[in-house]
Amino acid sequence: MIEKLPILSLLIWLPVFGALLVLFGPGQKHRNISQWLSLLIAGATFLLSAWAVTAFDSSRYFLQFVEDTPWIESLNIRYSLGVDGFSLPLIVLTSLMTLIVVIASWNNVKMRSSHYLAGFLIMCGLMNGVFAATDSILFYVFWEAMLVPMFLIIGIWGGANRIYATLKFFIYTFFGSVFLLIALIYLGRQADSFDIFAMHQLVLPDLEVQKLLFFAFLISFAVKVPMWPVHTWLPDAHVEAPTGGSVILAAIMLKMGTYGFVRFMLPIVPDASMAMADVIIVLSLIAVVYIGFVALAQKDMKKLIAYSSIAHMGFVTLGLFISFSLVSGKHIDAAIMGIQGALVQMISHGFISGALFLCIGVLYDRMHSRDISDYGGVVNTMPKFAMFFMLFAMANAGLPGTSGFVGEFLVIIASLQVNFWIAALAGTTLIFAAAYTLWMFKRVMFGDVANEKVASLQDLRSREYIVMIVLAVMVLGFGFYPAPMLELMQPSVEHLIDCNLVSKLSPEGMCS
C-alpha cells in the first residue's frame, strides 16, 4: 500500500497542512497540545523520509518517486516531483533537523509557541519542496516561499537587533533570486519546457549566453551558500535568530545554494562553469582562509560558528568546481572524490553546525548571553554537556572519525591532483578550524568557574539529551562508516560527470 503513496507530495504537504492544524487547531490555546501535535507531524515526516531511503534504488541515477501533473497549463508549468542521489539525502536531513528543532524547542519558546512550531513545519515542507521539485518554476515557488517563514521566525522570535538582521537576510536572498527567475524563464523558452531535466538536455551553443546564465545562477546561489563576498547577512541573521532558526538556517538553508549549483549550474551551463571555475575556486579558498582569520577574531559564539559555516561551505563549492579540471585531465576518480566530498560535506555540515547552534542554545537558555567572555569553566557544572560539545567542536575541526572529516579529506585529496596551492590553502582548515573552535571551547568550557551564573548552571535536561545523542550518533556514524551515504549518491555523481559535465556548445557527445 505504502508503495502507492505519493511520498514526495506527502513529505511536502504533510508538514504544511499539519502546521495549519497546529496554528488553528486546539493547540492555539494549549501549548502542550500544539507541541505534541508538532512532534507527531515532524516525526511522521521524518519516518516517511527514512522510508523513502529504504525504498530508494541506489543503483540508478534516474529520478524516483516521480509525480507529474499539469499545474498552469497555459504556461506549460507542471507540478512535477522526483528525487535522485543528490536530493534525497537533503530531504532526509531537512526532515530530521525539523524534528530535532521541534524537540529542542519543547517548553522553551514562551511567546506564541504554536506559531513558532508551525513556522518550522511549514518551512520543512517548503524546503522538501525545493529539493523534490523537478519543474523549475515549481522549484522557484518553493525557493521563494521558504524565505517567508524564516523571515518571520527571525523577525518575531529573534534577538534585539532582529529587524535589521531579518531585512538584511530577506533583501540579500531576494535580490539574488530575481536573477534566478530571469534565467529560468529564458531557459524555459529555449527548452520549451520548464522541466529541469529538459534544461539539462538543452544545447547552448553561445558561450556568452552561457556566461550570462552562469552569473544569474551564481548571484542567486552564492548568496545562499553564502560565498565570499556576499556572506555578510549570515552572521547577522544567526546572531539574531532564535536557536531553532539558526539550526535550520545553518543545517538546511545554506545547502539550497550548493544544491542549486549541482542541480542547475553544473549541468545546464557546463562550459561557462568550466570557464569560470577558477573564479569559484578562488572564492572558495578565500572562504577557507580569510574567513578562518575572521572567525578567530569573533567574540560572539554564534557569530564564530556562523563564520565557521562559511568556511566549511567553501569546501562544498571547492569540491564541485575542481571537478572540471579533473575531468579534463582524465582524473575521473578524483573528480568523483571531489564531488562526493562536496556532497558529504553538505550533509555533515548540517549535523555539525546544527549541533553546535543547539549547544550554544543550551547555554543561551541558561545564561542569556552569547559572549564568550561571559563564560568560563562551564565544564565544572555541566560535564555531560561538555562531552557533547567537545565532540561537536572536534567534528567542526574535522577530526577523523567524525563526519566533518570525510568531506574535507576527500576534497583536499582531490584538489592536490589539480594544483598544489589549492590543496595547500584548503588544507589550512586543519589549523584554522581547530584554532577558532577549540580556542572558543577553551574559553567557554575550561578553566575555573568564571562567575556565579556559571556556578549555578544545570546540566542537560532529558529533551536536550535526546537531541544531542541523535546528532552525536549521526556525526560518529557517518564518520566511521560513510560508505552507505556515498553509495546512495554515487550513481548520480557518476551520471553528472559522465553526461552533464560534457560540453554543451554543440550537440555531439551529449548523452540522452
Add this chain to the structure above:
Amino acid sequence: MLNQLLAIVLLPLAAAIVAGLAGNLIGRAWSHRITIGAVAVSCALAINIALGFAFGGLQSLNVTLYSWAQLGGLNLQVGFLIDPLTSTMMAVVTFVSLMVHVYTIGYMKDDPGYSRFFSYISLFTFAMLTLVMSNNFLQLFFGWEAVGLVSYLLIGFWYKKETAIFANLKAFLVNRVGDFGFLLGIAGVYMIFGTLDYAPVFEQVAKGFNDIQIPISEEIAWSGITFVCICLFIGAMGKSAQVPLHVWLPDSMEGPTPISALIHAATMVTAGVFMVARMSPLFELSEVALNVVLVIGATTALFMGFLGVIQNDIKRVVAYSTLSQLGYMVVALGASAYSVAIFHLVTHAFFKALLFLGAGAVIIAMHHEQDIRKMGGLGKMMPWTYATCLIGSLALIGFPGFSGFFSKEAIILATGNSNLAAADYAYFAVLAGVFFTALYSFRMFFLVFHTKPRMDEHTKSHVKESSLVVLIPLILLAVPSLISGWIIAPNVIDGSFFGDAIYVSENHDVLKPLVEPYSSQLGLTLHGFLTLPFLLAMGGLVTAFVFTVWKPEWRETLYNRLSVINSVLKNHYYFDKIYIDYISAGGVGLGKRFWRWIDAGLIDGWIVNGSAKTIGAISGQVRKIQSGYLYHYVLVMVIGLLAFLGWMYWRALAG
C-alpha cells in the same frame, strides 16, 4: 588470528566507553578493573603475536575489515597489516599502557576524575593500536589524529589549571600544523600511486614506477616522491616533536605524570618514527628527504639536549631528554637505519616510561613539588625508586650492557657509516649529544637522590617509599630497560628481526658493518667501555657530579660567565616567543582587521548598507512629494493646471 587482533584493538575501546560513560555508575574500583583487565588481555595477546613473529615463524597478515568508502575505482578501507614491525609496536604500546594503568591506581587515587582518567588512557591505547596496526593511509591518519585528540584531553585533564588548558590547546594546534603536511603527503601518495593502501603502494615501489612532477609554479616542479616524503615527515615532526614543531612537548608536562610516561614519552610521540620506518620503501627513494630527516633529527637531538641541562622542573628535564632521544631516533631514520630507530624506540619506551613513572613517584613523595632544587637526598628514603631510576638513567646514557647502550651505539655507528650529505653534521650531533645526555640525566639524578635534602622539614618527614601499585610497574619496566637490548640487538642489526617490514636500498645499507660486532653481546659490551661515546658519557656524568655534589657553588659562577647563552637557553631559543607573540597574536590581529575593514567596513558599511542608504536617501527625497497633506496636492494640481494651460496658450499663439 583476526579475532585476536580485533580483541586487541576493541577491548580497550569498549573498556574506555564503559568507564567513560558509566564511570559514576560502576564506581572507581570497577573503572580501573575493567580498563586494566581489557588492556591486560590486549597486552597478553599482543606479546603472544610478537613472540610468534620472533620465534614461531608467524607469517605477515594483511586483512581488510570493512570498506570505508568506495569512490569510482578507489576503495578506501579499514584493515590491519600485521608484521614484525607492527607486532613490536603493539607489544610495546600495550605493555607500557598496562604498566601505566596499574601505576595510575596509585598516582591518581585522590583525583575526582579517576574514572575519566582510566577511560582516556584506555581510549588512547585503542587509538594508538589503530595507528600502528593500520594497513592504509586513511586509518593511519585516523589513528594519528585520534591519539592527538586523547593527548589533548589528557594534557587538559586538570581543566581548572590555566597552564594545562593552555598547553593542551597549544599541543593540538602545533600537531595540526604537522598534520597539515601529513595530509598533503597522503594526497601526494594518492596522486602518485592511485591508492591509499600500503601493499599496492609498496608493490609499485618495488616494481619500479614513474615518479611524477608536482608543479609549484610556472618554473618550479617538485619530484612527487620527495614531496610525499617531506610532507609525511612534517607530520612526523609534529607528532614526534621535532624542531621546530617541538614546542608543545615540554608544555604537555602540565598533564598528569602517568600520561607523560605513556603518551609523551613511550608511545604517541614515537608515532612519527614508526610511520617513517613503515614508509621506508618510500623514503629510500628520496635522498633529499633523508637529508632533511637527518638535519632535523640531529638538530633536535643536540639542541634539545642543551635545554635539558638548565631545567629545574623534574618532569621538564625528562621531557627535554625525550625530545633529544626522539632526535636520535629520527637521525637513525635519516641514516636509513630504520630498524635501529625502532630498536631505540623500544628501549627508550621502557627506560623513559620508567624515568617518568619514577619522577612521578618522587613527585607524590614530595607532595607535588616538582622543582629539583628543592629535593635532594631522596635515595635513602626511597630505595626502590632510587634503584629503578638508576637503571633508567644508565640505560638512557647508554652505559654498556644496558638496553639503551645497544640501540644508541647502533645509531651512532650507523650515522657514521652513512654517506649522505648531512651525515657528518648528524654524526657530530649524536656524539656531542651523548655528553649532554649524561650531564642532564645525572644532574637531575644527583640533585634528586643524592646531595643534602633541601625540602622543608614537614615535607621531609613525610617522604616515604611509594605503594606497591606504583613500585611494581617501576620494577617491571626496569627489567626490560636492563635486558631488552641484550636480547634483541643481534637480530635487529642483521635484519632478521623485522624481515620484510623494513626496506633498505643497497647503497644505503649502513648496518652491514655492524652485523659482525653485534653478533656477540658480551664482546660488544666490553668493547663499549673503550669507545668515544663511553668517554663522553662519563665526561657528562663527572661534570654533573662536580657541579651538583662536589662543588655546587661553581654552578652560580658558570651561569654568570655564560649569561648570554643562558638567556637564550632560558627562553628556549625564542621559539615560544615567536609562535605566541607573532604568529598566534598576529593571526588573531589579522582576523580582527579583516573583519573590521573588509567585512564590516567595505562590504557591509559601504556596499550593503551603503546602497541601502543611497536608495533610502533618494526615496527620502521622492517621498517628500507624497506628503499626505491635501493642500500640497492642491498646490501641485494648481501649478500643474496653470502650466498646462500656459503651454496650451503658448501653442495656440505659436500655431
